Amino acid sequence: xxxxxxxxxxxxxxxxxxxxxxxxxxxxxxxxxxxxxxxxxxxxxxxxxxxxxxxxxxxxxxxxxxxxxxxxxxxxxxxxxxxxxxxxxxxxxxxxxxxxxxxxxxxxxxxxxxxxxxxxxxxxxxxxxxxxxxxxxxxxxxxxxxxxxxxxxxxxxxxxxxxxxxxxxxxxxxxxxxxxxxxxxxxxxxxxxxxxxxxxxxxxxxxxxxxxxxxxxxxxxxxxxxxxxxxxxxxxxxxxxxxxxxxxxxxxxxxxxxxxxxxxxxxxxxxxxxxxxxx
Amino acid sequence: xxxxxxxxxxxxxxxxxxxxxxxxxxxxxxxxxxxxxxxxxxxxxxxxxxxxxxxxxxxxxxxxxxxxxxxxxxxxxxxxxxxxxxxxxxxxxxxxxxxxxxxxxxxxxxxxxxxxxxxxxxxxxxxxxxxxxxxxxxxxxxxxxxxxxxxxxxxxxxxxxxxxxxxxxxxxxxxxxxxxxxxxxxxxxxxxxxxxxxxxxxxxxxxxxxxxxxxxxxxxxxxxxxxxx
Amino acid sequence: xxxxxxxxxxxxxxxxxxxxxxxxxxxxxxxxxxxxxxxxxxxxxxxxxxxxxxxxxxxxxxxxxxxxxxxxxxxxxxxxxxxxxxxxxxxxxxxxxxxxxxxxxxxxxxxxxxxxxxxxxxxxxxxxxxxxxxxxxxxxxxxxxxxxxxxxxxxxxxxxxxxxxxxxxxxxxxxxxxxxxxxxxxxxxxxxxxxxxxxxxxxxxxxxxxxxxxxxxxxxxxxxxxxxxxxxxxxxxxxxxxxxxxxxxxxxxxxxxxxxxxxxxxxxxxxxxxxxxxxxxxxxxxxxxxxxxxxxxxxxxxxxxxxxxxxxxxxxxxxxxxxxxxxxxxxxxxxxxxxxxxxxxxxxxxxxxxxxxxxxxxxxxxxxxxxxxxxxxxxxxxxxxxxxxxxxxxx
Numbered sequence: 001x002x003x004x005x006x007x008x009x010x011x012x013x014x015x016x017x018x019x020x021x022x023x024x025x026x027x028x029x030x031x032x033x034x035x036x037x038x039x040x041x042x043x044x045x046x047x048x049x050x051x052x053x054x055x056x057x058x059x060x061x062x063x064x065x066x067x068x069x070x071x072x073x074x075x076x077x078x079x080x081x082x083x084x085x086x087x088x089x090x091x092x093x094x095x096x097x098x099x100x101x102x103x104x105x106x107x108x109x110x111x112x113x114x115x116x117x118x119x120x121x122x123x124x125x126x127x128x129x130x131x132x133x134x135x136x137x138x139x140x141x142x143x144x145x146x147x148x149x150x151x152x153x154x155x156x157x158x159x160x161x162x163x164x165x166x167x168x169x170x171x172x173x174x175x176x177x178x179x180x181x182x183x184x185x186x187x188x189x190x191x192x193x194x195x196x197x198x199x200x201x202x203x204x205x206x207x208x209x210x211x212x213x214x215x216x217x218x219x220x221x222x223x224x225x226x227x228x229x230x231x232x233x234x235x236x237x238x239x240x241x242x243x244x245x246x247x248x249x250x251x252x253x254x255x256x257x258x259x260x261x262x263x264x265x266x267x268x269x270x271x272x273x274x275x276x277x278x279x
Numbered sequence: 280x281x282x283x284x285x286x287x288x289x290x291x292x293x294x295x296x297x298x299x300x301x302x303x304x305x306x307x308x309x310x311x312x313x314x315x316x317x318x319x320x321x322x323x324x325x326x327x328x329x330x331x332x333x334x335x336x337x338x339x340x341x342x343x344x345x346x347x348x349x350x351x352x353x354x355x356x357x358x359x360x361x362x363x364x365x366x367x368x369x370x371x372x373x374x375x376x377x378x379x380x381x382x383x384x385x386x387x388x389x390x391x392x393x394x395x396x397x398x399x400x401x402x403x404x405x406x407x408x409x410x411x412x413x414x415x416x417x418x419x420x421x422x423x424x425x426x427x428x429x430x431x432x433x434x435x436x437x438x439x440x441x442x443x444x445x446x447x448x449x450x451x452x453x454x455x456x457x458x459x460x461x462x463x464x465x466x467x468x469x470x471x472x473x474x475x476x477x478x479x480x481x482x483x484x485x486x487x488x489x490x491x492x493x494x495x496x497x498x499x500x501x502x503x504x505x506x507x508x
Numbered sequence: 509x510x511x512x513x514x515x516x517x518x519x520x521x522x523x524x525x526x527x528x529x530x531x532x533x534x535x536x537x538x539x540x541x542x543x544x545x546x547x548x549x550x551x552x553x554x555x556x557x558x559x560x561x562x563x564x565x566x567x568x569x570x571x572x573x574x575x576x577x578x579x580x581x582x583x584x585x586x587x588x589x590x591x592x593x594x595x596x597x598x599x600x601x602x603x604x605x606x607x608x609x610x611x612x613x614x615x616x617x618x619x620x621x622x623x624x625x626x627x628x629x630x631x632x633x634x635x636x637x638x639x640x641x642x643x644x645x646x647x648x649x650x651x652x653x654x655x656x657x658x659x660x661x662x663x664x665x666x667x668x669x670x671x672x673x674x675x676x677x678x679x680x681x682x683x684x685x686x687x688x689x690x691x692x693x694x695x696x697x698x699x700x701x702x703x704x705x706x707x708x709x710x711x712x713x714x715x716x717x718x719x720x721x722x723x724x725x726x727x728x729x730x731x732x733x734x735x736x737x738x739x740x741x742x743x744x745x746x747x748x749x750x751x752x753x754x755x756x757x758x759x760x761x762x763x764x765x766x767x768x769x770x771x772x773x774x775x776x777x778x779x780x781x782x783x784x785x786x787x788x789x790x791x792x793x794x795x796x797x798x799x800x801x802x803x804x805x806x807x808x809x810x811x812x813x814x815x816x817x818x819x820x821x822x823x824x825x826x827x828x829x830x831x832x833x834x835x836x837x838x839x840x841x842x843x844x845x846x847x848x849x850x851x852x853x854x855x856x857x858x859x860x861x862x863x864x865x866x867x868x869x870x871x872x873x874x875x876x877x878x879x880x881x882x883x884x885x886x887x888x889x890x891x892x893x894x895x896x897x898x899x900x901x902x903x
Contacts, residue, residue, distance in 0.1 A: 051581075051745065096714075142848075142849075142850045143849060143850060146845065146846060146848050146849050146850075149845045149848075150842065150845050150846055153841070153842055153845055154768075154772070154842075157538070157838065160534075161534045161535070161538060161779075164527075164530055164531050164534050165531050165534070165535075165779055165783065167527065168527045168528055168530070168531040168783055168786075168787075169782075169783070169786050171523075171524060171527055172524065172528070172786050172787055172790045173786070173790065175521070175524060175790060175794075176790045176793060176794065228764070231763075267523070328898075329894075332893075332894040335804070337803075337804050337893040337894050337897075338892070338893070338894040357809060358808065358809075361803065361806055361807070361808050361809070362806065362808070363806075364804065364805065364806040365805070365806025365807075366806070368806075369805075370801075370804050370805060372801065372804075372897070374797075374900075376797060376798065376801035378513075378798060378802075379520070380513070380516035380517060380520055381513070381516065389802075389805070389807070390805050390806055390807075393805075393806055393807045393808070393811065394806070437805065438805070441806070
């Protein structure tokens, strides 16, 4: 409740009279998106109310004390919400929530004590339960999990598709050299040597290609992050290129390239050389 | 006086080779009459294939004029030259160049299909041509199922498909054994006896001797022109 | 003859052709999926919103319907204000809450809607009767399953749970009168509905005379945007959302998927193009001698190009057809993943098959097959004939 009110408390921008009010306005903090959308700066005076559409006299005067950056929470992406932070007692009063909160966040002095603290609290709790923050985060980031699964599925499909494309093109390009292969075989070069040379070539092409691909991926990653961070006004990183990811991509390309070269060349060396000449 | 079918006047053909030029033909003047059977002979690189290509309108001279059936062909556009070749010239190659995916009768029909001859007519004519060249038993065979000599005979039938004024052959016996070559030579003789104007380029002495006129070339020039006695 | 030549050419290298068709089919499948994704959500959502004919929705200021726990006060005053507009035909106030039903020593919780059965647009009755009186309750299959209840059963229903005192603000016996399907219900979510007055009597006093949402049906031919603007003026404490606005807002939230769809779709098209170009290029390079001979015997350049292009088109068309089937299967799988979005109405499909869009996409792939074949074919057909023959003889 407090959470949503923090998000959606209507803010009326009114010119406060120059003379001092009898109540000293308290400070609030607003997020960057809110500040940008409403054209607010630190020091601006506002009227805060829990009822949208009500006039300025029905609210409380506040001053923008700070503008904060939103956290990198994937579940908040694209919601277009604004966030404000108030002093707890002020929000409780304005919202009529009374002496209530939605949750307490507890920091322990030593991470090893977390389990003990949990047990202690839950043993004594009346009407509430304690959870590890990590467990709550998993539960509340289902959106993110769904997107993750989707990305993974697209990734698998892309890998399968790329394998087929690679095999296709490799077969075509090796096929183009059927006469060269036939000539080599007629000269007495063994099947194994011919296959080896094509596989080495395919491997080299795969390594070079995947290095180029990593470069392109890195540049694309930079662009994607810059673009979506600007669009969604978030510090969240949408694309991260790590060492293991690069190693996986290069290894997979190499394996697929070699496999495709092997399949393509073996197809041709199996045929009698004269057949490759079309006789 | 026989009608002139082929007339070349001071024809030159140069090919660039790096910074220099190769002078494949150095001023050739030549006339071939209707019904002639001409063999162009000479050592390798003397320009005989180049000469044949110019007569066949598949190449253009660097200088000089080429006329076929009284028509200037050296300045034709690609489209005009293609249509001209289709209807006026029949070409036979050393390597046969039959389409391996088509049967004998389909290979012979191909130029007629391009000339929009109705299907029934072209099927009939193709069969007749194959019968003429002695392959009536092989109509539906693919090139891979035919011997070298049989393939060359199909190629000859294909060259005759649109009743050309001129039949050109570049080393037609080049890939054939002596016995098969002799069959082809005999076929050419028969064709000429039946009125076809033939120009062959050849290293084959037998084929050259079978022709009624021999043109000797060396270094891009005609050095001899002898008629059969 | 050109088509039979093209066909013969393709079956000459059967495995190569099949592999190329498979490659194009995969590109076609991905392209189709991305086209379905790009427009699926919007169309699916539009169909959902239009399904009951309510063109405008009112939610608490700054929120989307049921996005938060916020509610609109003074229901009767709002209804009276809305009734002043002659373009408004019907008004359906909806109140959202949670109910709890004790079953075998545990509490089964469910989202519940307080509605006016004469104008409700949230569910369709599958079996039994609607909530005709104040003691009736309708439920979906999930809730019925969890309760192990049937139509006609009487349930102890409570609401307004206070975790501190473990007590409820309201409890009542309600009779299960019907089995329903909630149109906007999320997958696997137990849900129920009762008359709004019944629910109001059970919640905390401060929650009475408040609605989570108003659905407004307009007279035929009314301008929904004009009514929406009028409502926004008359009721500044609500956000009035027309179908177009709602779709635009959902679009904005799910814009990531549209952009992804566009990028992956473009990549698929490019890859399909690349495959066909490669195949045609290899094919004409192998046949340069044949092509030169065809030109030598009098086949025009245009006809040579046509024959080669027909080969490219044949592969693209075959690939597109296979890709259609493959794409539909993959789309179903991907849709299952995305349908697990929390709170997403079950009826929303991310991947929606729209014949016109699908055929356009596949048509585009076939057209790219034509374009892919033209350049290598034209190049091959334009090579000097004598030169090609000589090169082929040497080779």
